[in-house]
Amino acid sequence: MGVRILGIESSCDETAAAVVEDGARLLSSVVASQVATHRPYGGIVPELASREHLRAIVPVVGQALVEAGCSLRDLRAIAVTHGPGLVGSLLVGLTYAKALALSLRIPLIPVNHLEGHIHAVLLEEGMRQGAEIEFPALALVVSGGHTMTLLAGRSGNRFQYTVLGKTRDDAAGEAFDKVAKLLALGYPGGPIIDRLAPHGDAAAVRFTPPKTKGNPLDFSFSGIKTAVLRYVQAQAMAEEIEPRREALRTQPAAPLEWYLRMCSRRTLDLVASFQAAVVEDLVSRSVAAARQHDVRSLIVSGGVACNSLLRRRFRRLPPADAMPVYFPSPALSTDNAAMIAAAAYPKYLESESAGLDVPADAGLAL
Ligand code: KG4
Ligand code: ZN
Numbered sequence: 001m002g003v004r005i006l007g008i009e010s011s012c013d014e015t016a017a018a019v020v021e022d023g024a025r026l027l028s029s030v031v032a033s034q035v036a037t038h039r040p041y042g043g044i045v046p047e048l049a050s051r052e053h054l055r056a057i058v059p060v061v062g063q064a065l066v067e068a069g070c071s072l073r074d075l076r077a078i079a080v081t082h083g084p085g086l087v088g089s090l091l092v093g094l095t096y097a098k099a100l101a102l103s104l105r106i107p108l109i110p111v112n113h114l115e116g117h118i119h120a121v122l123l124e125e126g127m128r129q130g131a132e133i134e135f136p137a138l139a140l141v142v143s144g145g146h147t148m149t150l151l152a153g154r155s156g157n158r159f160q161y162t163v164l165g166k167t168r169d170d171a172a173g174e175a176f177d178k179v180a181k182l183l184a185l186g187y188p189g190g191p192i193i194d195r196l197a198p199h200g201d202a203a204a205v206r207f208t209p210p211k212t213k214g215n216p217l218d219f220s221f222s223g224i225k226t227a228v229l230r231y232v233q234a235q236a237m238a239e240e241i242e243p244r245r246e247a248l249r250t251q252p253a254a255p256l257e258w259y260l261r262m263c264s265r266r267t268l269d270l271v272a273s274f275q276a277a278v279v280e281d282l283v284s285r286s287v288a289a290a291r292q293h294d295v296r297s298l299i300v301s302g303g304v305a306c307n308s309l310l311r312r313r314f315r316r317l318p319p320a321d322a323m324p325v326y327f328p329s330p331a332l333s334t335d336n337a338a339m340i341a342a343a344a345y346p347k348y349l350e351s352e353s354a355g356l357d358v359p360a361d362a363g364l365a366l
Helices: 035-041 046-068 087-104 113-128 172-182 189-199 222-234 238-250 256-262 265-293 308-315 338-349
Strands: 004-009 014-021 025-033 075-083 108-112 137-142 147-155 158-166 297-301
Touching (some): 004 046, 014 338, 025 046, 108 113, 113 338, 172 222, 189 265, 265 297, 297 308
Antiparallel strands (some): 004 014, 147 158
């Protein structure tokens, strides 16, 4: 039996546990989503998130062990997200992980959530056993809570990260969610906007790309959100939006056909134009960062990495910018614990572990 690490992740709104062997074999990955809990609010309510984590943590860890065909005694370390994230949420996973590590007398390996997202890609590439990802790499971590580019370097089992650009305001996923809330498209907004956008004309509404004073690699998504709001007001779209909001109360997870019936051409065009503008901005700033640092590969991870247009745009970079681009599968793009267990393996090999006093750190930097 190889080195089996149990990963635990509870930084935001998913309670997740997974068992990964030797950092490269995924034995199980269980994710309990809280989407239904937060849906009525159109965003994550931190107090509800901690309460749901408390309910889910024991069964989720139990299920991850059962699915991996593994008992607690087979584990060699417990890996856990200790930040960044919602502090009340982080504490649930971290406290449980500490208790497990203490009772099993095995190392506790704290993992930065953002490093986890990057390792989701390394784990899956490792499972494919193809050519290894070449470093230095440019990593774009783009989710509901984060949007940043990082320069990732590797020397054996040690990884170093330098943040090159980050959002000054909203994360890209947050912009998807807020625009979906404004247009009454349901929650979370990213997946539904992704599915509606191909039905609209992405050139219909022009959004001016944000200018970020200072670091040109920084992102900003609050301006586009406001631009969508102004467009909605100028075009008097409330008449269409409010009935949809009302109807969504009774069927929160409506099928695509329902949305297509309930959305005018103008809404579909707006959605397509919004998505195209956000994706264009993510791609162009990532490519600029990659060029500046002469990287050998691109890694794109986090919930928004599920976006089909984003994937297409990165896969079809112009020849001058083309380089290998890696995405996790959709299941490992959004929050999960496999990425946490995978990120912990090289630390395990380097005997990097923490004492039981390691704190949850909501603003933990990478
Ligand atoms: O990584 P994740 O599960 O949690 C955070 O750490 O935030 O990401 C969730 C975010 C949400 O904002 C959601 O709307 C967005 O990822 N998302 C997408 C897509 N699927 C999920 N955004 C755009 N297109 C998608 N297909
Ligand atoms: Zn995340």
